Structure formats: structure tokens, C-alpha cells
Amino acid sequence: MSTAQTRFVYVTYIRTTPEKLWAALTQPEFTKQYWFGVTMKSDWKAGADWTMFHEDGRVFDAGSIVEADAPRRLVIKWRNEWKPEFKAEGYSRCTMEIEQTPDSVKLSVIHEMDVANSAFINEGVSNGWPKILSNLKSLLETGSVLAIEKS
Amino acid sequence: MSDPNEMIVPPDLVYVTFIRSTPQKVWDALTQSEFTRQFFFGRTIESDWKQGSAWRLVMEDGRTDVEGEVLESDPPRHLQVSWKVAWIEEARALTPAIVTYDIEQTGDAVKLTLTQHNPGPVPRKFIDAGKQGWAAILSSLKSLLETGQPLVIRMKAPE
Numbered sequence: 001m002s003t004a005q006t007r008f009v010y011v012t013y014i015r016t017t018p019e020k021l022w023a024a025l026t027q028p029e030f031t032k033q034y035w036f037g038v039t040m041k042s043d044w045k046a047g048a049d050w051t052m053f054h055e056d057g058r059v060f061d062a063g064s065i066v067e068a069d070a071p072r073r074l075v076i077k078w079r080n081e082w083k084p085e086f087k088a089e090g091y092s093r094c095t096m097e098i099e100q101t102p103d104s105v106k107l108s109v110i111h112e113m114d115v116a117n118s119a120f121i122n123e124g125v126s127n128g129w130p131k132i133l134s135n136l137k138s139l140l141e142t143g144s145v146l147a148i149e150k151s
Numbered sequence: 152m153s154d155p156n157e158m159i160v161p162p163d164l165v166y167v168t169f170i171r172s173t174p175q176k177v178w179d180a181l182t183q184s185e186f187t188r189q190f191f192f193g194r195t196i197e198s199d200w201k202q203g204s205a206w207r208l209v210m211e212d213g214r215t216d217v218e219g220e221v222l223e224s225d226p227p228r229h230l231q232v233s234w235k236v237a238w239i240e241e242a243r244a245l246t247p248a249i250v251t252y253d254i255e256q257t258g259d260a261v262k263l264t265l266t267q268h269n270p271g272p273v274p275r276k277f278i279d280a281g282k283q284g285w286a287a288i289l290s291s292l293k294s295l296l297e298t299g300q301p302l303v304i305r306m307k308a309p310e
Contacts, residue, residue, distance in 0.1 A: 011286035012168075013302050015294060103303035104290075134169035134260075134293070141298050146171055147259040 004093070004112035006121040010129045013104045016140040021098050021105050022071030024136060034135035036150040044068050050076055058082060063091060072098050078111075086120040089113060109133065127151065155276035164267040164278070166285050169260045172296040177254050177261050178227030180292055190291035190301040200224050206232055214238050219247055228254050234267070236277070239308065246271025265289060280308070 014021060024030040028039035037055035042048050046068055052061040059081045067075040074096045080086035092113040099106040111125045135145045170177060180186040184195035191208070194216055198206030202224050208217040219233035231251040236242035246269070253264040265285055269278070287304040295301040 009282075010166075011283070011290075013287055013290035013294075013304055015298075015300075015302060101304060130167035131169055137290070137293060138171060138297060141294060142171070146169055148169055148257050 004114050005116045006118035007110065007112040008121050008126045008129065009111075010109045010133055012107050012133050012137055013101065014107060014137045014140050015104045018071040018098045018100055018105055020140060021107060022074075024140060025074065025096060030136075030139070034139045034145045035132050044070070044074075050078075054082075066093070080120055080124065083120075083124070086124055089115045089118055089120050092118070092120060092125070107133070153275055155274065155279070157275045158272040159275050159278065160272050161269055161275075161278045163269075164265075164282060164285065166265045166289055168263050168289050168293055169257070170263060170293045170296050171259060172261050174227040174254045174256055174261055176296060177263055177292075178230070180296060181230065181252055182226075186292075186295065190295045191288055192306070200226065200230070207237075210238065222249065223251075241274070242277060245273055245277075248273075263289070263292075280306075 024034070026040065026042070026044055031038050031040055032055065038052055038060065039055075040050065040052045042050040042065060044065060046065055048065045050063050050065050051059055054060050061078055062081050063077040063079050065074070066077050067073060076094045077091050078094045079091045092111060095110040097108040109129055111121060111129065113121050131148060131150070135148070139145050180190070182196060182198070182200050187194050187196045187208070193211045194208045196206070196208050198204050198221060200206070200221055202221055204221045206219055206221055207215050210216050215237045217234055218237050219235050221230070221232055223229060223231035229252070231249065233247040234250045235247040249268040249270065251266040251268070253266070255262045267281060267285070284306060287302075287306060291302040291304060
């Protein structure tokens with residue numbers, strides 16, 4: 001267990017393969033569909049820069065890849081760049097674990113911050129991930145995303 | 152490692168999922184056996200879903216898994232039940248959990264919010280098993296309603 005003071009955990013099971021899920025989590029042609037227009041730029045290797053862009057080109061979040069073990073595990077050092085009160089909290093850590101089960105793939109997202117009562121985790125991330133990951137599951141299982149608002 | 156038998160009063164467990172469906176279909180899936188047996192580890196479910204009525208979740212071999220009372224019922228938007236796990240000896244003596252489903256239309260989808268409130272102390276292993284269980288159950292429910300096919304997820308009971 002890490003010592004993070006604020007943590008959000010979300011687990012979902014998706015009927016897909018670890019390889020397809022890894023691609024969906026990292027490649028822009030997928031992320032822009034289920035992540036409300038977002039794209040990410042990185043070469044997805046440990047130590048590499050990582051940047052998340054809004055469709056208008058603004059940088060939403062930025063950081064670096066801490067661990068990358070495709071298609072099983074990805075850890076990102078992650079800071080919000082567009083909301084001053086979130087940015088002031090510093091870097092969070094987002095761990096994505098992908099595990100094959102007999103009929104589906106288990107995806108666990110653990111997003112945590114070494115700040116007590118982190119607003120980025122409790123207000124930003126906690127509201128965003130259920131929508132994003134519900135949309136991702138729909139995309140991979142049905143080929144289309146939901147018509148829901150980002151917020 | 153945390154002690155699995157440590158008694159804790161946990162924070163509320165909240166799980167939110169968005170499902171391409173209607174509130175009525177989500178309500179029916181949560182309250183009718185023809186659906187629960189597909190996504191809820193084979194369980195059937197019994198109640199008239201009126202406030203004050205008893206309800207129970209039944210295993211395939213006929214044993215009661217969970218039983219309780221309907222505390223609040225406003226179909227197809229809101230359902231709150233007391234939740235007493237009956238089939239694990241150690242769980243029977245515990246204060247029942249309060250489980251709430253909130254169902255809300257948003258865009259072409261339904262936002263389903265599951266909240267599990269434990270008013271009394273519970274061994275940590277049951278809380279951990281509950282977190283794993285709800286994620287599997289609600290993932291399978293979403294697959295069932297969106298694709299017609301639930302997921303087959305196997306899970307062991309807490310020991």
C-alpha cells in the first residue's frame with residue numbers, strides 16, 4: 001500500500017482483450033471518442049513526457065510515464081494544468097492495471113495524491129473517471145459511445 | 152497488509168456507472184429475477200418492492216444470500232433496502248448495510264449510483280469483497296443492457 005492521502009479507485013470489467021484496452025487507453029483515435037475529445041501525446045515508455053490535450057489544443061494535464069508494461073500496467077505522474085487550484089496541489093499518480101479474466105478484462109484505475117482531501121481527486125478525478133470508463137466500456141463492447149455531457 | 156478480520160466502520164462505498172438504457176429498464180434489471188440471474192452471480196430476487204416489504208436475494212441452490220427490508224421505493228428512480236448477508240455465518244450477527252440505488256436519465260444514458268452505507272463495524276474482508284463484487288455485478292449489468300450479453304465473472308466468497 002502506498003501512503004497517498006487521497007485516493008480514488010474504480011474497477012470495471014470489459015469484454016475485450018488486454019491489447020485492445022491498452023490501445024484504447026493510449027491512442028488518440030480511441031481517446032477522442034470516449035474521453036470527450038481528449039488526445040494524449042507520449043511514447044508510453046518509462047521516463048517519457050506525457051501530455052493530455054483538449055480538442056481545441058489547450059493542455060489539460062501533463063506529467064510523465066513512471067511505469068509502462070504494455071498491455072498490463074501503466075503508471076502516470078499526472079498534474080492538472082488548467083485549473084489553478086488543482087495545479088497547486090502538485091502531481092498525482094494514476095495507476096492502470098489490466099488483467100485478463102476468463103470472459104473479459106478487469107481494468108483497475110487507482111488515482112491518488114499525497115495531499116489530504118485533494119480537490120483534484122475528490123472533485124475532478126472522482127467525477128470524471130466513472131463517465132470516461134463507462135464510455136470506454138460502451139465503445140469497446142458496442143462500437144459507440146454514450147451521448148452524455150462531460151460535466 | 153491490513154488485517155482482513157479487523158473491524159472497521161468504512162466510509163460509504165459509492166460506484167457510479169453510465170448505461171445506455173432507460174430508467175425503467177435499469178429498475179427492472181435490478182428488481183426482477185429474469186435479469187438478476189444473468190448479471191448477479193446467478194441470483195434470483197424476491198419482493199413486491201413496496202416500502203416496508205421484505206426482499207431477498209436467492210442463490211441457485213435455493214439458499215438465501217441476502218435478505219432485508221425495502222426502506223424507500225420510488226420506481227424507477229430510487230430504491231433503498233437494508234442488506235443483511237444471510238449465507239455466511241459470520242456475517243449474520245453484523246449490523247445490516249443500507250444499499251441505495253439512484254437512477255437518473257442523462258443524455259441517451261442512465262446514471263446509476265450505488266451507495267453502500269455500513270452503520271456498524273464490519274470485518275475489512277467483507278468491505279473489500281463488496282467493492283470487488285459491486286464492480287463485477289454493475290459491469291455485467293451494463294454489458295447485459297447494452298449488448299444483451301452479461302459478463303461471466305467468477306469470484307470467491309471472503310474466507
